[in-house]
Amino acid sequence: MAIRQFLDIGSGLPTQKNVHEAAQSVAPGSRTVYVDNDPSVLPHAQALIQGDPQTVYIEADARDYPAVLRHPETARMLDFTKPIAVLLVALVHFIDDSDDPYGVVAGYVDQLCPGSYVILAHVTSDDIDPELGERMFGLNSQLRVPLTYRTKDEAARFFDGLELVGPGVIDLGRWSPDGEVDGPKRKLNSWCGVARKV
Template sequence: MVLVVEAMTLHAHELDPHRPNPARMYDYYLGGFHNFEADREAAEAAEIAFPGVKAAARANRDFLRRVVRYMIGQGIDQFLDLGSGVPTVGNVHEIAQAVNPDARVVYVDSEPVAVHASETLLAGNSGAAILHADIRHVDAILNAPQVERLLDLTRPLGLIMASVLPHIPESDDPDRLVARYLAALAPGSFLMISHGSVDDFDDTETDGIYKLYRASTSPITSRTRERIASWFDGLELVEPGVVVVTHWHPDTGDAPVKLRLPHYGAVARVP
């Protein structure tokens, strides 16, 4: 079953410090500082309504770190990070450029605080840039000056879609959105997707978290593991496939983490 929360168009919102924003809430979950009181209150309320939200956010960030290192190991030296969010420790360019100083990254986000913070963080870094845009505007993103300057779409790249698709309602056809980006990727590119799912819980357990996100600038949609896996059809899945993110190539010495909020993730190569 697909549980769809009331759809809201993800335009580049005007900054409203009094209305919670999921990107800033996520920043708070990760211990960042680019958030407002309304975001902090909503994030704490979300953790009370559905304990485990904060742990899932941190596990997803760790998954991102491992994925970028894996892609770098496969020879990928350019990345497009869609819905990149507010920058906190462990951004794609930091991970990639620590291994390959010539790696290039373009971040895309519609949240003004995320864009401003990214611009500040990336000042002086000629190999990374932030694009203020809605990820559903595929052609505009792929033809943006930042992309044309830093990325070569005729060569393999790493496409990152970390926890952004839950904010794309069914009315905006996430299947087609993923397919349009994939169509622009050169063979040998990699796709990473992570996506939370509460489909195994009943409505009494999830009503609170949905209500909180409905009051934010970007409501959420839950999808099953099978639906998430469908976005990788036709690609070469990297083992172990579509799994809870803590099970994807865990670092040696990582303590086992059991997420109450399943967050599924996978990486696949474009043949």
């Protein structure tokens, strides 16, 4: 069954080729719920989706998955008896271990019906350029929300209980639904994967 519902958590709008634009270019009836807790995102999101009845934005903390899932706009837009794609792209590395990131992701997955998908990308210190790594780690403590770098095995744990599709968990720049593709070596890597709930 084709996916026509999208829950983009930690959307950070606006970006290039936003989720609702990409989805509606393929299937005009697709519905998208964007979630972010950054107040500066709100005016950009409202301007971007104005006049689009198939797309909404809610301000919520991704860690509070019950609040996200029970939000009136989420309930209005998404039918959880049908497959949904949940996007957690460049988000989970902002959730500290003390906030149980694996439990947060599992909280979303538990509410999905079979045939749903989870798309996740996570920054890593694996194979990082040493000079860049030194700068990044030095700056990390100064960030309002520091990054938690996780290894490939740690990133793969987010997909526990799901069926990985494509090439599995690999570097973001090398992922393709048809298998791993060649790409230039990057100074900073992110592990990513797409998985289906069965």
